[in-house]
Amino acid sequence: MATHEFEPTRFHGTFGRHAPVLTVADGDTIRTWTVDAAGRNADGHALADGANPLTGPFHVDGAEPGDRLRVRILEVTPNRSYGFGRASLARNVVDPEAVADLEHEPANDGAAWHVDPVAGTATLTRPHGPLAGLTLPWAPMLGCLGVAPADGEAVSSATSGRHGGNMDVRRLGPGAVATFPVFVPGAALFFGDAHALQGDGEISGTGIEISADVRVTVEVQKGRPPIVWPRGEDAEGRFTMGNARPLDQATQHATTEMLRWLREETGLGPAEAGLFLSQTARYEIGNVFDPAYTMVCRVPHDAWALLPRGGTA
């Protein structure tokens, strides 16, 4: 149960079977940091090219294909005083008839935010229009979190899949636990693309993009039924994350995984599990911007607590 302090020096643009930067044991904690989505660190130095450069991969000893890797997020703390973002909606989230209107806007240099770690807020400093000075409470999170995918693929940190990746789920902040299927020996854990704040859907294509100090604990689970899509838990409930286009398909993945989870823990048949889910489920969009969209299916803890226990968990 060691804690590793890790200083990253190189960053990856894909989730894949790259050489590990550090090997850790089951139960260990990693304390490190991430560059922002543009590759800049706490001092504003550009250390990497491309979108969403990743810290990792971390090799978790003993993790084997078919296992599950649980990642407990202990800390995601913005480690500098400014963040940035796009200052316009993405063209794919508005009606095609409204796209041209987005374009009529004078070209802009994007949004800039002052991030205050004491107050836990972000304040808009650019553009200098009527919104200047807007102050929102922060809610730091990891836009990218996942493992090496199956089949020898190396998947861009701009998108997501069964391995996790750039899911942009705002719940993946301090206190949350995410669970991934393991596809390669050692799992190959990566993370990055921290946001000081992000709305559902990441509909401008950015949150408030920030470098961050990150601390996570890893745990290998063996001998459990396989999971197909990433799962999570936070203070409000349990959730699954389906990654695909269109949202309909992401919804199918997230719902099917939640059904699998329910049945695994309760032993309920598909009809009863479905009956429960149909009255208690919540859906949220992780992102509707990346090449694969992310849909979150969630069951609040108070509803889950009403379930019988009788499954394999």
Added chain:
Amino acid sequence: MATHEFEPTRFHGTFGRHAPVLTVADGDTIRTWTVDAAGRNADGHALADGANPLTGPFHVDGAEPGDRLRVRILEVTPNRSYGFGRASLARNVVDPEAVADLEHEPANDGAAWHVDPVAGTATLTRPHGPLAGLTLPWAPMLGCLGVAPADGEAVSSATSGRHGGNMDVRRLGPGAVATFPVFVPGAALFFGDAHALQGDGEISGTGIEISADVRVTVEVQKGRPPIVWPRGEDAEGRFTMGNARPLDQATQHATTEMLRWLREETGLGPAEAGLFLSQTARYEIGNVFDPAYTMVCRVPHDAWALLPRGGTA
């Protein structure tokens, strides 16, 4: 500002330009009731055929095409002690590979619930398996709410559109206000398909289906910019409802309508309005079952309160 007690005797299967059952004035309140999704009333008598028979249409004097009709929901109270639902997920909300598994279940008679108006709960009474006795707090709402559509269409109460309809948005309960575009003189307001409870997405195709006592106040708004998709307000925030398939398109409609609302009230340009929305928006699925799906885009009140005022509202 009269209050009308209205006893419905016939019910419609479409939102359309049918003969009004009652004419009311701007500001009036209507106190009436709805049959359940199968056409049964508080006594369990079947009064109508087909899915989601509607109470209405109510003609609102003075409402003209281009106006807005605001409907304040004062009451949706289940008025009998049982509700029903399907006891399986809909086939379209799970992965195609998981559909056959739904079918392996023995045929069932659906779910039955005991609804307790004192406790404000629903308790599962059928099927008699491990979930029997599951008790959930109710959250009554109107699955169907809307006006006559444009272009002479008569649209089934099984689906939705710009006119509202069968949106199955769980927020449309007591205390909420919904606003619709007016397409025909008098607006032609309809409602029905009350649920004692419904999860996001209505993923079994039903909530807990119930007959209900309903009380609403209507208000005509003139001289405002036109709205394109229905809007709502409740205790938590403001929301818009986009109705289409796939969810991607419903998301575009809901987002574009929220952008329109933001700009109308603040005078912000599209880039700044988008910047705000991208950090504050929430998305929820109304339903992912009906012929048109419904996506809800929501901004919490505390975020909205930070906006400048300078628009036309």
Added chain:
Amino acid sequence: MATHEFEPTRFHGTFGRHAPVLTVADGDTIRTWTVDAAGRNADGHALADGANPLTGPFHVDGAEPGDRLRVRILEVTPNRSYGFGRASLARNVVDPEAVADLEHEPANDGAAWHVDPVAGTATLTRPHGPLAGLTLPWAPMLGCLGVAPADGEAVSSATSGRHGGNMDVRRLGPGAVATFPVFVPGAALFFGDAHALQGDGEISGTGIEISADVRVTVEVQKGRPPIVWPRGEDAEGRFTMGNARPLDQATQHATTEMLRWLREETGLGPAEAGLFLSQTARYEIGNVFDPAYTMVCRVPHDAWALLPRGGTA
């Protein structure tokens, strides 16, 4: 087997249960004409408002819900010398990033075509740019063809469904036969929106829009298994038409209907019918513009001729 000469005087904007304009017998032929998509007749007089005003409904004696109505298209002949269209692609058929580029074009008055019934060609007369004089062979067809829908709906002639409607399938020209499910007594046949020419997808939202002389023969089929989506036959093969958004769902409808047709005529099980279809099917887009898109699934006659016979047809 009478032939009726019918002079239309009023036109409908919806497929619905409107009062019949003419009652015909099973096997009869109707000779009439249609206004263009903007309601103008052979003389250029505007006779109707709205998009795609329809000729009909024709009541076919003896047609009952559950029957099939076969419509043999004997003639669709442009009956004036000019057609019109939009001179730009629809915004929904290009990448969101390319929409703004469509807008940079100077506003235009649309396209105008000279239609030559002797040569059977259409020649571009406006805009006056480098394409002026472009001459294409015509291929006249009916953009709108269908019956009254189920459940009391009245569905806009801008869209389509199980009842047919505005499918914009270029194969629905002279020589083709279309078959529809009957939902109401008398079927209530409508048609309109003739095109002198149209590419797959109707990607500008128009073909070469024209008024036309139309001649069709109607036939009622009883005692056959129900059809769910419209079917067609032409010189090249058999085809089914699925109407929905997104194209994926339209594809599912068209494929499922073709599977149904194959099995009905051959008695093959689903695996063998699927095996055949997977090596012989062709897919084409009817339209990717209207509220419901249309996908065509087609099997060429020479492939169909190889099938065993043993079904119920």
Added chain:
Amino acid sequence: MATHEFEPTRFHGTFGRHAPVLTVADGDTIRTWTVDAAGRNADGHALADGANPLTGPFHVDGAEPGDRLRVRILEVTPNRSYGFGRASLARNVVDPEAVADLEHEPANDGAAWHVDPVAGTATLTRPHGPLAGLTLPWAPMLGCLGVAPADGEAVSSATSGRHGGNMDVRRLGPGAVATFPVFVPGAALFFGDAHALQGDGEISGTGIEISADVRVTVEVQKGRPPIVWPRGEDAEGRFTMGNARPLDQATQHATTEMLRWLREETGLGPAEAGLFLSQTARYEIGNVFDPAYTMVCRVPHDAWALLPRGGTA
């Protein structure tokens, strides 16, 4: 302009920056062979694991990012006497309500075909039901064809993207030319997954799967505007291939690429290019089975020949 005889000994499961198996010059021809989708060669020996093992990558000297790589397919000849396939439709191509029906079929061992290179036909030898002996003319093609993708990705040969890949376009057979964007030095050309025959959509998930002798000529094009999605030409016309889910998005990609091609060669503005395309385009589905679907947008040669010349081509 050399011709290289190349005997493959290892095969890749991804399109990526793997070590070249052979370096060729611009204009050279490669004569080689491919294993079938299950990794079996002409003798039926399994030489590789996984789906769609690829022959390559071939390094084309001088190809640089931003260039185009043209691949002329001279030969795709099945080199053994049997092919195989699935004997059922994929679950995602039928209505969700029809999926269970596919499952009611007794489990089967798939389809087997006798391939006759003299007659140029494929004859069904399994299952032994009413379709046994069905003989179809072959139309050999490459299911997989493409280059290494951008951004360091290694993309599974089960799917497709801007780099081409598993597009399953039946037009990619002898006589066709495919053009790809170059993302890495040397382009890294791969191909495999030959089919003796395949319907539009590959709706069972397979064509008639075969090992094949393949001969292609490669050509590097420099100094041309970049292409975004793969393009092709065959005896019937020019076509573009958009790869994405849902089909709507694949359609947007294919249409936008065709618009780009038209404008590049003619100098037409977007409105006129769109006007032309809207009356002449054809759409076909490459596949509606793989993780990314493929839509083909096509313009027949006789229509293209009517265009003015004035572009940069």
